[in-house]
Amino acid sequence: MARPAGRRPRGRPRTSKDIVLQGDNPVINIKPRNEIRPQTKCHPGLHTSVPAGFYLQDHWTSLVCDGKSFPSAELVSGCLKNKQILMMGDSTLRQWFEYLEKQVPTLKRLNLFTSRQSGPFEVVDLQSNTRIIWRAHGVPIRTSKTPWADLHYIAREVEDLAGGPHTVVVFTLWAHFTTYPLASYIHRLAVIHRAVASLLRRSPATLVVIKSANTGYKDVYGSDWLSWQLDQVLKTMFRDLPVVLIDVWQMTSCHYSPDNIHPTPVVIQNEVDLFLSFVCPEWKHLVK
Template sequence: MSKPNRNIYRPPGPRPICKLASKSMDSSSFLDSLSQKLTNLTRLLYWPPIPGGGGDILASTSPQTSTYHLRSPAQASYALGSSLEAILVARDHWGRPKTHGGDLFRAQLLGPDLKAGVPGDVWDLENGTYLLSFPLFWAGQAQVQVRLIHSSEAVGVLQRIWREKSATVDFRGYFRGPKGTEETVICNVDPQSTGTKGPTCQYRDMVSGELWFCAKPPTLPCNFLVGHSSGNYLKVTTPHDESLLAWNVTDKLLPQGISPIQIRTAATGNISLALSPRLPCRPGLLVPKPSGFYHQDVWHSLACSSRSFSTVDSILGCLAGHVIHMMGDSTLRQWWEYLRDTVPSLKPVDLHVTAHGWPLRSLRTPVASLHSVARELEGLAGGPHTVVVLGLGAHFTTFPPSIFVRRLAGIRATVTALLTREPHTLVVIKLANTGYKSVYGSDWLTLQVNRLLRAAFADLRVAFVDAWEMTSSLAVPDNIHPGKLIVQNEVDLLLSFICPS
C-alpha cells in the first residue's frame, strides 16, 4: 500500500517541456482542438436568467421570508413508494414574492429516528416559484427540510466571477539552482494570472497538452522548477457581492412549512423500504435521480444492488488480488485513509493513491510528484483486476469552466484508450462533494463541475459514485471532508462495483 502522492510509476518519455512565453501568448489553442462534443459541454451549464442591476440587498431572496407548502391537501398518511410534492415561493427581505428564478435551494426529506434521508428534486419554474418533489422510500415518520444555499443574486455574482475571472487563486513555484539558490514566483493556469509583466515559463504536459505557467525567476532558468504549493486567494468581490454571499443569508434553513408526515408500509406484507429489484453494480449503468437514500445510516443505491462491507474480512476478501489506483483530491484520499484505518493489514492489496497535478492546492510538494491524471492513465496496462478511481472537481471551482473542460478532455481520451485496450478495467468516477460556501468554492460551482463530469463520461462504460447526493442527504453539517459515516458508505459503494456479488 503506497502513501498519498507517491509516484506509481514514471511514464516513458521526457518530463513536461518548459520555455519562455510572452504575455501575448494564446494559451487556448489546446481547448480549440477539443472535439465538438467536449467543447459543447459548457452548454450544460444553463442556469435560469438572473436580472442584472439593482444594488438593493433587501430585494435579494431571503431565507427568513421564503415559504413552502404542500401542493395538495395533507393526508393522514402516505403510501410507501409514492411521492410528496410541495410549492416553494421565494421572497425578498421585504416579504415580496420574487418574479424570477435562479435561487439555489436544497431540499431534503429526513427521518431522524430512522437515520434516514433522501435529496428532494427542486424544479425551478423561473417565475419565483419552485416545485419540490420527494420520493417516499421508507416507512415511518419523515420531515421536509429546505435550505437556501444562495440567493439568485448571489448566484449571479458566482456566475459572473466563474466565467469572467481567469483565476480566483494563485500558486507558488519554487526554483532551486545547482548551488542551492532558491527563488519563488507566482504560477497559474495562464500567463496573465501569474501577475507578471515580464516573460513567463511555460510547462506543457506531454500527454494531455495542458499548459502551466510561472513567472520567470529573476536569475534561474525555467527548467529549475522543483516545488509547488498553494498561494493566495485573490480579491474578486465588491462589498455588495460580499453582502449577498454573507453567512447570515447563505446555507440557511427556511421556516418549517410542512408538518412531519407518516409513511405507511406497503399493502402487501410488512415491507419498510421501497426497493425495486436492481441489477448487480457494474459500470455503464444509468444513474437515476435520486441516485439513492439513507436508512439506518446505510446508503441504498437505486442504480444497483449496493452491498455493505462491515467487516475487515469482507473488505479484504473483495480487494485481494486487485490493483487499485486512486487519483484525485483530498476527498478521495479520505477513502484511502478509511481503508488504512479500518483494515489492520492491506498487504494482500496493491493500493495506490496519488494527487492530481496542477492546479493542486497543497502544501509545498515536489514537482516530480505532480503527474497529471492523463499521464498516470497512459502508463496503466489495465485488465480485469485493475480498478481506477478518479476524484475530480474540488480544485477547479477557482477557474472558469474552460479549464475543467480542458482537463476532462485529456482524461476522457486516456480513459477511452484504457478501456479500448483492456475493456474489463473498472473505472469509477467519484463526483465532487457538497460543503463549499464561498466565492472560491461554492456548492453552486461544484454543481456545475459535477454536470461536466457526468456528461464527459456518460457514454463510456464507467461507474459513478454520486458523492454530491451522499454528502447532502442527511441532517449533518456540510463539510467538504465528510465524517466517517459518509466516507464508509462511499467506499462500500465502490466495493460493490469491484465485488458485485
C-alpha cells in the first residue's frame, strides 16, 4: 500500500527540513551599487554592523567602511610602504602573513631557524622599506616542539613598542583558549587591553588591528559555540578603544566554501583586503 504524500516513514525522527515555516512572500529591492557601499573611510573605532557586509562573486563588500581591493602586488606593496607590521596570534593570522608573502614577490623571508608552526617569521622588502613579523602568542598554545623563549606574550610585545604612524599591530586570540576557563581568557585580554591602551596614549598614530575569531572550528579541542563565546568577550573588551576590529566571523560564516578553521584563499584575500583598507584609507594615490 502506497504511503500518503507528505507523510514521513514510520520511526523517522522529525528534522528541521520537515517543518514548513509560514511567512509572507519576501520583497527584494535591488539598489544601485553606490547606494549600498558606505562612503566612510576605513579608520579605527568604527562600529561593526550586523551584517558587516556580503559576498558577490567572491568579493566581500563591507557595510562598515569603504573597503577596497588590492589585486596586484604593486598595490599591496604600495600600501605597505614604510610600514613595520607586527602580527601575533595563531595559525589563522599566520594565513594573513603567508598570503602577503606570496602576493608580494619582493617580500623576502629571513631564515630565523625557528619552528615551522609557531615561528617567529619575518619578511622584509628593501624596495618599499617594509617589515612584517608574525609570531605565535604565548601559552596556552598547541604546536610542535618550540623553544620556550620564542613564545612571547602579546602584552609584553606591545609594551616594548614605541609605536607611531609607521607601526601596525595585528593580533588575534581565541582558538587555543577554548579548552580553558573563561576567566583565564578574560584575564589575558585585560592585560592586553592595558598594554594597547598605554601604546595608544603614548603613540596615538599607531594602528592596532584585532582579527576576530572565525567559524569552522570542529575539533576535539573546541567548537564554533566555544569560539563564539570567546569572540563576544573579545569584542566587548576592546570596544572602548580606538582600534580596528576585522570581523572575520561574519566573513567566514557566510561564504560557500567548506567549513574549515583555516579559510580558503579567496576568503583570506578578502580579509587581508579589508585589513589593507584600514592601513591605506587614502588608497587612490596607489593607483598609477
